[in-house]
Amino acid sequence: MAACRALKAVLVDLSGTLHIEDAAVPGAQEALKRFVTNTTKESKQDLLERLRKLEFDISEDEIFTSLTAARSLLERKQVRPMLLVDDRALPDFKGIQTSDPNAVVMGLAPEHFHYQILNQAFRLLLDGAPLIAIHKARYYKRKDGLALGPGPFVTALEYATDTKATVVGKPEKTFFLEALRGTGCEPEEAVMIGDDCRDDVGGAQDVGMLGILVKTGKYRASDEEKINPPPYLTCESFPHAVDHILQHLL
């Protein structure tokens, strides 16, 4: 079945999946690698620094984040965004015109979610501008307790304008399709390796990729039973996943 696929691309989740002792991916030179993550508060430069300190030999254009997905979408739609994103995420949008905006991008940016700014965004949307959400998390954990994520504010604008946002982060299809866009591979020619059964593996399989669930990071026993169809493969860790790919899928 899947064993005869021509595998051309491997997407690897970052946190929870890659390990220091596995910096080298032996024999996978024919397979393209892309490292994907849902982070919205770090630019690719920041991520690169972190990974390089962990001795990963990765170049910047091999990292694909949900911010990258948003940027790709903006470029394809040829729109000028009002960017409601964390300041640390701005470098990932360098070069994109933001004056006279005709689109709205919402990420995790509490400092932007005040009435004046949201009202500006609301008026743009009412005029027909598309709403792009990095993700719709309800809340996140801060030192002082739980804090509202972007999800509630995206929902607010969707209700106000009777429109739906395009969500670009995992597990949305847009994320995986955008991640593969630069590789020239079809989803059927790609495999995703990750520790989040729903967001990494489920999301990838929904788009036609093979999903490999690794039992590290946020994995909990029986996670593989939570999606339908189940993961193509559940294995111990990233190196095991790579072994399998090298033996069966190339």
Place this chain on the structure above:
Amino acid sequence: MAPWGKRLAGVRGVLLDISGVLYDSGAGGGTAIAGSVEAVARLKRSRLKVRFCTNESQKSRAELVGQLQRLGFDISEQEVTAPAPAACQILKEQGLRPYLLIHDGVRSEFDQIDTSNPNCVVIADAGESFSYQNMNNAFQVLMELEKPVLISLGKGRYYKETSGLMLDVGPYMKALEYACGIKAEVVGKPSPEFFKSALQAIGVEAHQAVMIGDDIVGDVGGAQRCGMRALQVRTGKFRYLSDSCGPGSFASSDAEELAGANMPSDEHHPEVKADGYVDNLAEAVDLLLQHADK
């Protein structure tokens, strides 16, 4: 549609929305909508009973009525059905102590309410007070409660101010609903209890009453679901193009701009069909005085 004589037969009482019908709020006390001051005066001189039925929750009734009187309107506090007093009633009956996510302008309406150790959240049109911090405070209160209760004064999507369209309480209510996985209780239009209390105040039955408003869903749809008739005005937040036209479509609430663009006037909401569409309150009152039973 049937002729106006038929549509307005048997009307004895009129519920008037305020924002978008009488005036547009905004800097310097707002602006009266052309013809509305005289229209209210004519209604009051007639035998029709009049009640103001508003979701205004950014200012107290006293402040609102004061502003309207300064614009020349014949209106007093006793003639207004507003959501804050209705909410206070519910809070007292149910022993609820609210975290108030409100604008300071309406705080005086809650003077009799115990706000210590909150066991619920009341959200109103807080305007500039919808800071991330205040929203987060409300969210944290709800998440700590075993039985989270969220009371929303109305659920309108937006309203018209002189400077343009403004986000109303509805979107922020939805934000907290989504964040906490709960559903708010709505006090104010379009909740049936709210309309009923307005009708009770003037001793008129639903089938003898007509609501005049600028919000096709909240005013018109809500009133009709209570058995009233309702007229939609083309002032205030009324938009000539429906919101469901999708991104990129031309949209404007400026009649002249649209007339020039030769766009079809969209008065076809997918769910709500008003009993009549009029340019403004003045036109509605003309028709009422002509056709409603004397």
